[in-house]
Amino acid sequence: MLSTLLQSQNESTNLPKSPLDREISSPDTPSSKPRSNKLRTRTHFSNSTFRPGHYFWLEIMNPREELIFRPVEIVRTVLYENIYPELVRAEFEKLKSMAGIAVAFLDNVKAIHAYLEKMIENSAICKYGLWRYESDFYQKISKRSKHIISFNDPSQPTQTVKDLQSAFERHDSNFRSCYNLALLQRMIGGEGSNDFNFPL
Amino acid sequence: MISISPYSILTKLFNSLATKNEFIEVVEILWLAIPTLYKVFSKDPDNAAFFASKGINCLNELKIIDEKITLLRIKLHLFLIGAAISAQANLKSLQQTINSESDLIESYQPEISDSKLLQLIKFEVLFSRVLLEKRSEEDLNSESNEGLTRILFMLTNHCEKVLKGITCEFETAKLNVWIWEIKLQLDLVSDLSFKQKLDESIITFQKYKTLKLEIRAHICLAKLYLK
Numbered sequence: 515m516l517s518t519l520l521q522s523q524n525e526s527t528n529l530p531k532s533p534l535d536r537e538i539s540s541p542d543t544p545s546s547k548p549r550s551n552k553l554r555t556r557t558h559f560s561n562s563t564f565r566p567g568h569y570f571w572l573e574i575m576n577p578r579e580e581l582i583f584r585p586v587e588i589v590r591t592v593l594y595e596n597i598y599p600e601l602v603r604a605e606f607e608k609l610k611s612m613a614g615i616a617v618a619f620l621d622n623v624k625a626i627h628a629y630l631e632k633m634i635e636n637s638a639i640c641k642y643g644l645w646r647y648e649s650d651f652y653q654k655i656s657k658r659s660k661h662i663i664s665f666n667d668p669s670q671p672t673q674t675v676k677d678l679q680s681a682f683e684r685h686d687s688n689f690r691s692c693y694n695l696a697l698l699q700r701m702i703g704g705e706g707s708n709d710f711n712f713p714l
Numbered sequence: 715m716i717s718i719s720p721y722s723i724l725t726k727l728f729n730s731l732a733t734k735n736e737f738i739e740v741v742e743i744l745w746l747a748i749p750t751l752y753k754v755f756s757k758d759p760d761n762a763a764f765f766a767s768k769g770i771n772c773l774n775e776l777k778i779i780d781e782k783i784t785l786l787r788i789k790l791h792l793f794l795i796g797a798a799i800s801a802q803a804n805l806k807s808l809q810q811t812i813n814s815e816s817d818l819i820e821s822y823q824p825e826i827s828d829s830k831l832l833q834l835i836k837f838e839v840l841f842s843r844v845l846l847e848k849r850s851e852e853d854l855n856s857e858s859n860e861g862l863t864r865i866l867f868m869l870t871n872h873c874e875k876v877l878k879g880i881t882c883e884f885e886t887a888k889l890n891v892w893i894w895e896i897k898l899q900l901d902l903v904s905d906l907s908f909k910q911k912l913d914e915s916i917i918t919f920q921k922y923k924t925l926k927l928e929i930r931a932h933i934c935l936a937k938l939y940l941k
Binding site: 606609613619623624625626627628629630631632633635637638641642643649650673678679683685689693696698699701702711 | 737739742745749750752753754755768769772785794797799801802831834841844882884892918922
């Protein structure tokens with residue numbers, strides 16, 4: 515539905531071509547990535563229905579060789595003004611996904627020694643004693659953590675510090691949104707969220 | 715009229731409890747991982763403490779009664795201590811942070827029933843206090859034998875005693891490295907017992923992939939051999 519909507523909007527408004535399309539015809543651009551990789555990514559995006567730009571209820575950005583979808587501010591305001599049970603459920607799923615992504619980041623950071631633990635660390639980097647998790651949920655997300663962040667190029671699972679830093683910056687607003695108190699209160703027993711209404 | 719069977723009530727109750735557990739498991743991972751990620755990646759050192767405090771505020775507002783949530787609160791207060799140490803805060807503000815956070819941690823401890831967890835929490839607080847003592851010695855530019863002896867006394871008489879009787883290889887390894895570093899400075903190496911202890915520490919650090927601490931242990935071992 516989204517693609518149809520965007521396609522029709524593209525056709526009707528005659529939007530300018532995406533910067534990615536313009537980028538394709540510049541073979542002399544210096545690059546650190548292999549040419550074959552870059553071409554494959556570019557072809558993928560040039561074939562895509564989605565074009566970066568500001569739409570009625572959505573923003574599509576392409577900071578690098580990827581597309582980021584974000585609802586415009588007014589949509590978020592309207593959505594969170596009236597919190598429906600479906601939204602609460604979706605937000606809970608989002609929290610679970612963000613927990614998975616956070617664990618994946620930490621595992622990657624540790625694997626490449628991007629951050630070295632101090633004598634007094636007291637953070638989620640620690641995996642011992644007081645800081646160890648034993649929950650089923652943690653075991654589940656920890657197992658698949660290696661595959662979560664390497665979305666840029668699945669053939670190259672090894673991340674560099676720079677890769678992790680830029681991936682983290684892309685998720686910054688997602689991490690910030692994990693502290694929405696009104697939504698959290700609805701999750702644990704607010705009105706209209708029966709599936710999540712647990713006795714305390 | 716809609717009939718409600720006992721089975722449906724039980725199913726609903728089970729689902730609610732399962733969801734509660736799931737919610738707590740998600741939150742306990744997420745709200746410690748997010749401040750940690752900001753500590754690692756953010757250019758602003760205050761961001762990590764900001765998100766830890768935000769997590770504590772949310773937990774206070776949510777008023778969930780569960781031991782795991784209490785433990786998360788304690789971890790977040792310990793995180794604030796760690797963040798203040800990492801941010802190289804000045805001695806006075808570090809002292810204030812450690813004192814106020816330790817008081818809060820102490821107030822939550824009665825809610826924890828697991829004795830091992832309680833001992834580990836106590837260890838972390840004491841360990842921070844030793845570091846505070848060390849920082850005050852450094853700030854006074856003294857690092858005198860008297861000061862180092864006091865730090866060594868705190869490590870061996872307070873921290874080491876807390877860890878006795880519980881299995882906690884990593885905490886013991888950290889403690890051993892610090893003890894032997896100070897013994898080296900004080901020239902208190904009279905036997906070869908350090909070798910075995912530091913070797914064990916190195917193996918533990920390798921197991922947990924803590925490279926910095928492993929290097930620190932190797933340096934300590936090399937210095938002790940050269941004595």
